[in-house]
Amino acid sequence: MNAKFTKLDKLLLAGVETFGDVESGGPPEMWEVLRSNYLEAPDRINDPVSYGIDTYTKEMQSKGKWFYMAAFQVSSFENLPMQMSAKLLPENEYAVFEYKGAISPKLGNLFQSIYKEWLPQSGYVQAGPYDLERYDQRFLGPQNPDSILEILIPVVKEK
Template sequence: MTPTLLTIPAKMLVGKRLTMSFINNRTPELWKSFMPLRNTISNVVGSNRYSLQIYPQNFLESFNPSNEFEKWAAVEVTSFSDVATGMETLTLPAGLYAVFYYKGNPANGDKVFKEIFTQWLPQSGYALDNRPHFEVLGEKYQNGSDDSEEEIWIPIT
């Protein structure tokens, strides 16, 4: 598993968020509340959706599946003017990311993340940065399909 290393500028995102843990995974609830409102968002950049996690400091280093984090369902926008009712804004900070391209059923993603954090990262010479982690769900993303494709973005230094 070899990622592409990319440095990105800050991005403006609009969406919805929920607090959850891996044991109390509320991802379906989050996306079900976001998707009906997605078309009310102004100034959208492209068609990609962002599934974004904001973990507390040292969350993954001292991993406990019951520890809570913030998860977002969002899209990128060119401006925060005219934010739709019920939506929130988030500025994704600029920085270096390891980008992994994943093809397969999203339900099997835990195996990919385990490989990233237990094999690739310790051998990479990089360390996790305390910025959001996210997945880009583009046009080839198909929830529940073995043919689904997505990008996994891991913040590194």
């Protein structure tokens, strides 16, 4: 498993968020809510790129639950509709992994491999309790076997 590395400036992300797990259907539902209600939100930039943000809490280890946000980048939080959530992610270096295929258990397997195999052997540690899925023009839909998305893990060199 090979990682590329990139440095991103701070990201202002706005979207819709849920707390749950894969079985509850939370992440796919958040994309439907975002697409159906908020694509015209003000101050959106970097279109057509969108992000899935996994924010990990203590419940991730004990109950397999985390916060998931379907989001896009904005230039400001000032004009967001009240129903939207906002996250400010700091400038960071990211390990980037490419995933090709339909969204399926294979995507979950890639996350498992990153955290259980690649990260412990990489010389890096996770720099924050989150990771990103980045969707751009290469993402052709959740069931399309030719879809490509990126997983970004915030990292710093291990001391």
